[in-house]
Amino acid sequence: MTTTTKEGSAVVQARRVLVLNSGSSSVKYQLLDMNDRSRLAIGLVERIGEETSRLLHTPLTGGDAETRERTGRIADHAAALKAAAEELAADGLGLDSPELAAIGHRVVHGGLRFTEPTVITDEVLTEIERLVPVAPLHNPANITGIRTAQALRPDLPQVAVFDTAFHTTMPEYAARYAIDVETADAHRIRRYGFHGTSHAYVSRKAAELLGRAPEEVNVIVLHLGNGASASAVAAGRCVETSMGLTPLEGLVMGTRSGDIDPAVTFHLKRVAGMSTDEIDVLLNKKSGLVGLCGDNDMREIRRRIDEGDERAALAFDIYVHRLKKYIGAYSAVLGRVDAVVFTAGVGENSAPVREAAIAGLEELGLVVDAGLNAVRSGEPRLISPNYARVAVAVVPTDEELEIADQTFALVGQAEPAGQQVPVGQVDN
Template sequence: MNILVVNAGSSSLKYEVFTVEDNVYTSVAEGLVERIGESVGAITMKLNGNKDKQERTFADHKEALAAVLDHLGEHGLVDDLAVVGHRMVHGGEEYTKPTQVTEEILKDLDKLSPLAPLHNPPCITGVRAAMELRGDVPHVIVFDTAYHATLAEDAYRYAVPKEWYTNHGVRRYGFHGTSHKYVANTAVRELGLDPNNHKVITAHLGNGASITAIKDGKSIETSMGLTPLEGLVMGTRSGNIDPAIPFYIMRQTGMSAQEAEDALNRQSGLKGVCGDNDARAVEERADSGDADAKLALDLFAHRVRGYIGEYSAHLGGLDAIVFTGGIGENSATMRAAILEPLAHMGIEIDPARNDVREFNEAGTRVISTGAVKVIVVLTQEQEQIARESVELLGL
């Protein structure tokens, strides 16, 4: 049985194919189509250990996906396709579980686009293209927000006029849910924790970053809110700030609301502090004595550390901390900066283990020596989407 997972962006399309046998999911092909709709695009395909990249022009997502399916078809990977799983960023309050796609569902999701105007529309476009090309198989959408549907009302509501919530859906939704769910489940299994009785904090740290408190397998608090802008310092996003700052800057500079929103989403975070959003480059600059780069990293670590303290209070204790994402998986420096001041909480890491880059077969590495376990987990969001698609259909 083969499962195709598709993740469509505004001008890109990421895909991965899994085979399933005895509940073991094996990735057999993956790739990326870039610059869809531009004069020159590119398609990268990885198969059987070989990587091939070609420059091609793709008018739209349907043409891009057709090229992917043609390539996969040449290797017999879509002949017995069982399901196509799709990532969707926002499901609102209505969609809190994986959902089999119909045209009525897509029309309903169109109405949610104002909640995620940059993310949902291209996802919907990708789903429609896939259904046109492979309407012979079921399609399932897995929502990034769904994992956080277990938040209690005092965790997801904001202290704003009630009409903002009832009429406009203003509340905390949370994101990166597919990643948080995958790495939390993996950590619980690998650490031998009780699946029904545990207290875990997952930190998905990358260009986009979020942190989640998980109690007994359920998300009870998470850092991103109505949009992915809230919470941690990120590559180009500000994270938490005084809500009055945009209004102040707009009055002082004449900046429009759109310009202010763009600045907070694309010109802030690490980039705003030091001019660079690539954490690897920022670390190199900090090591060379660049004060702005060091400050950017200190701000990042400070914010993550604060959330760990807050979330351990919400959980009433802590069994484990899980790091994932580009920074969480690869930066020993950032993990140490975040955790070294937290020894009083029973959080201690082994510097030698922290510096090791290899992972075991499960894609994990324990780096702690203290009472609270610290584990690094390679996130596999595509695999999680495949699993949830298969489970929904009972395949």
């Protein structure tokens, strides 16, 4: 995108994208140069609204990256973004730069309507607000970030990249719950899936690692962080994923239970006298690994196991057992699997998790090479031996780069800032 003077002469190529990930009390940001997809700066504002707010900012434009820290109360998201903008400006990367082409926003829930990155208009923002009931913890924070960024740069294209978009290719028989259709439709109850930008990026990079086009491979992606999800990707399209209406369903996670008999909620209400809100907190914040053993850090759990802690060992075994179930199930869904891919914090860094999840699945063509699995690297790599029928890989995820790529692909050929920008495809 080229900015021009009134006389029509080109002044500067606008090829930078600011990526914003706004949480309920935090804002993560990255500024990227899309000429070579390099990072110019990264930052985090956390504990927004508290007296102990903190901003960490790291410029990456020259020499050794040195993080600057700012502490003290940051009242709200508007103040957080203004503080981030000040830090960027101090490095000559201010948001008023004509080199900035767009701001890309992570939006957790796009429902069925938004299947691709979309330039944010009033209509789009209204629809994101309508989805708040199915994403009450995430969409409000995303909306706040969007509005704040719009106020800072009203002339700049703002793009929403949706966590759910990659999963909208699931067939109806995979997305539907087996409940009354009218009730489900009236209240938008279906399986949406999350971590979509990660699953899209990792499945594509896995195909590249295999030396093949995404359309030629079937991949099982295991995104294992504090939140965890699995997906079955056939020929570049998601056909099944573990998270559902909310991010609670599926794998055992750091603080979420994952799959559970729905009647447990009725039992807790009737027998334990727990309220709906108390059950919500239990399943989302006091379950998973932290509920099983008191820790949600896999490194700490492994340390405790090495010291003979039986409770930690049981938590680990439950975690791995659920992973095996999903690998087996998605192998059946895909019919042919070319690779099982581990990503995110645990998936990329915990060799014991990867080894345990694949152990015993030789009949499915899955084997891990102990030496390759033990190697620590930030690069995509195979950890299966050459003779394995199905590749096992580790592919570091990069959700911010994926958001930047999708944002720039949408607006990079658009008109200069302040003029009309085409809206991304919207499936009504």
